[in-house]
Amino acid sequence: xxxxxxxxTYQFSEDIYIHSYATVVGRxxxxxxLAAGFDYHFADNLHGEASWEKAEQKMQQYALELALSKGxxxxxxxxxxxxxxxxxxxxxxxxxxxxxxxxFLGLYGACSTFAEGLFLAACLIDGGFAQYTAVxxxxxxxxxxxxxxxxxxxxxxxxxTAQWTATAAGSYILGRQTSPFRITQAVPGRVVDMGxxxxxxxxxxxxxxxxxxxxxxxxxxxxxxxPDLIITGDLGVLGGQICLKLLLxxxxxxxxxxxxxxxxxxxxxxxxxxxxxGSGCSAAVLGAYCLPRLEVKQLNxxxxxxxxxxxxxxxxxxxxTIPCIAHGIVIESR
Amino acid sequence: xxxxxxxxTYQFSEDIYIHSYATVVGRxxxxxxLAAGFDYHFADNLHGEASWEKAEQKMQQYALELALSKGxxxxxxxxxxxxxxxxxxxxxxxxxxxxxxxxFLGLYGACSTFAEGLFLAACLIDGGFAQYTAVxxxxxxxxxxxxxxxxxxxxxxxxxTAQWTATAAGSYILGRQTSPFRITQAVPGRVVDMGxxxxxxxxxxxxxxxxxxxxxxxxxxxxxxxPDLIITGDLGVLGGQICLKLLLxxxxxxxxxxxxxxxxxxxxxxxxxxxxxGSGCSAAVLGAYCLPRLEVKQLNxxxxxxxxxxxxxxxxxxxxTIPCIAHGIVIESR
Numbered sequence: 001x002x003x004x005x006x007x008x009t010y011q012f013s014e015d016i017y018i019h020s021y022a023t024v025v026g027r028x029x030x031x032x033x034l035a036a037g038f039d040y041h042f043a044d045n046l047h048g049e050a051s052w053e054k055a056e057q058k059m060q061q062y063a064l065e066l067a068l069s070k071g072x073x074x075x076x077x078x079x080x081x082x083x084x085x086x087x088x089x090x091x092x093x094x095x096x097x098x099x100x101x102x103x104f105l106g107l108y109g110a111c112s113t114f115a116e117g118l119f120l121a122a123c124l125i126d127g128g129f130a131q132y133t134a135v136x137x138x139x140x141x142x143x144x145x146x147x148x149x150x151x152x153x154x155x156x157x158x159x160x161t162a163q164w165t166a167t168a169a170g171s172y173i174l175g176r177q178t179s180p181f182r183i184t185q186a187v188p189g190r191v192v193d194m195g196x197x198x199x200x201x202x203x204x205x206x207x208x209x210x211x212x213x214x215x216x217x218x219x220x221x222x223x224x225x226x227p228d229l230i231i232t233g234d235l236g237v238l239g240g241q242i243c244l245k246l247l248l249x250x251x252x253x254x255x256x257x258x259x260x261x262x263x264x265x266x267x268x269x270x271x272x273x274x275x276x277x278g279s280g281c282s283a284a285v286l287g288a289y290c291l292p293r294l295e296v297k298q299l300n301x302x303x304x305x306x307x308x309x310x311x312x313x314x315x316x317x318x319x320x321t322i323p324c325i326a327h328g329i330v331i332e333s334r
Numbered sequence: 335x336x337x338x339x340x341x342x343t344y345q346f347s348e349d350i351y352i353h354s355y356a357t358v359v360g361r362x363x364x365x366x367x368l369a370a371g372f373d374y375h376f377a378d379n380l381h382g383e384a385s386w387e388k389a390e391q392k393m394q395q396y397a398l399e400l401a402l403s404k405g406x407x408x409x410x411x412x413x414x415x416x417x418x419x420x421x422x423x424x425x426x427x428x429x430x431x432x433x434x435x436x437x438f439l440g441l442y443g444a445c446s447t448f449a450e451g452l453f454l455a456a457c458l459i460d461g462g463f464a465q466y467t468a469v470x471x472x473x474x475x476x477x478x479x480x481x482x483x484x485x486x487x488x489x490x491x492x493x494x495t496a497q498w499t500a501t502a503a504g505s506y507i508l509g510r511q512t513s514p515f516r517i518t519q520a521v522p523g524r525v526v527d528m529g530x531x532x533x534x535x536x537x538x539x540x541x542x543x544x545x546x547x548x549x550x551x552x553x554x555x556x557x558x559x560x561p562d563l564i565i566t567g568d569l570g571v572l573g574g575q576i577c578l579k580l581l582l583x584x585x586x587x588x589x590x591x592x593x594x595x596x597x598x599x600x601x602x603x604x605x606x607x608x609x610x611x612g613s614g615c616s617a618a619v620l621g622a623y624c625l626p627r628l629e630v631k632q633l634n635x636x637x638x639x640x641x642x643x644x645x646x647x648x649x650x651x652x653x654x655t656i657p658c659i660a661h662g663i664v665i666e667s668r
Contacts, residue, residue, distance in 0.1 A: 050652070080522065089644065095649070097524075105441070106450070110423070123463055
């Protein structure tokens, strides 16, 4: 049974662990600073497939198979498969679900989808509905850019405020068997829209939603030890600065424990402008950066804050601003 | 704590009720046989909005406000708002979430989204994570057709196997306070793809997924009283016949207790060909047809089977077949 701490934070009552996980990335991501942390990388953005969309599905498939294999689990043990991606009708995920016999629950929360999935998977386990649940999330630079902005072949110049959609997939199997990574708390996010409509600056649009969730968590758990890492996924450079400033205005100075998945995924030399983004970004960085540090207790308590910009090309064309959301998940080393 | 009955059916341990609900439909739907059961109808497909997408969002907004009002609830009591629709990036739902302060969890399961939402909402309440949770789903004929098939202004002739995307929205508030409608069991669906690729005949594509879920439920609960209505949402005329035949082949003759939301929503004179469909169809028909009959105990146990075709225009263009799913929810009169 989940219990509330304060206004918005949930404490899971059962022991919920990340049993095993795997990450698969593209060549650009494998050329970045976290290369050693990924389980597999694609040679190019197609990896032998006929389309970028099919390549993205293959990344999810590989990630899931690797996560199961690393956890010595048969796919049949999965009580649920949860996940989503940025493609219209989340086809990278639904076509991965086709290869499983587990019940499937499709999610859409833009780049917050991964954190949303972790939250729901933990709730299903905590509520007695599941022993093992897989959570997948992915994004693919070329499939997403041509769908949401411009075909990459056009070579449209990107604005300096823009983030780079990561080619990345992650698969996480949650279960009750003890592992070094325990999911202990969560703060599901609410929609915040501060009236920003520039879809080339989503980090700035999402920053208030991230700050809202982080402030809620810090307030609810003010008597507890602070996390030693608060990591958003993904605000990028610009959005991260705004988020820190918004938190400081509320009395929370967390700059020394703050980082962002989109910033960590690439070096500044990789020319991504404001950093990475995409549903797969936080799923890849959690596995390549956070969990290895939790495993050796270099970190003990991580608040992952999955951020999502809940717009569409149609809503932007129709003059709408950008509703944003951020879901927080606390992972502690055992 | 949820408990399993047999292989795939969950029994909720807590008393979970549909506290209140509301449905909003378009003019065509209001001209159909269920007119008296809807809470509100739009005068035309725009209802004063500048676009069909905005009109669809307004339908969700009205449905949610009416459901809260009918249940004498303030929006602040909602622990979660769950929902989805057929628009890319589910913007009818995300822009409705923007007007709430509750945590939002976006879902995508095509026309199964509503049943998926009911399942997850019931799990969140059963697991102690929520007292009240709202579940929304919607579809709008013109916004969906222009996105997934052809702009309706083109007047493309529809095939006789095609279903008519309903202009409809439903909002359901689940809670623990006693009401005439108790959610007792659920069978989350798994993806079934029998190799059908004709996106003008989705009922036939989805029928095997529906039969898979219904057969699982009937097998798991073979010692219990049969539901007095098994209602799919939405297979239409053709898909419904295939589903019944598939069940009969497995020894389940349920034709006397079977119906389909897409068939019930329109008269044959309304020229919808194989019947209605769309994420809002089952949400509207549950409220306009099933719940009033459960309330007066003309029905006592309804198995709602939300069916979804998890394709996209891109997957069809790339030669893929259609992965399908069906989630079952049992609602009993108290």
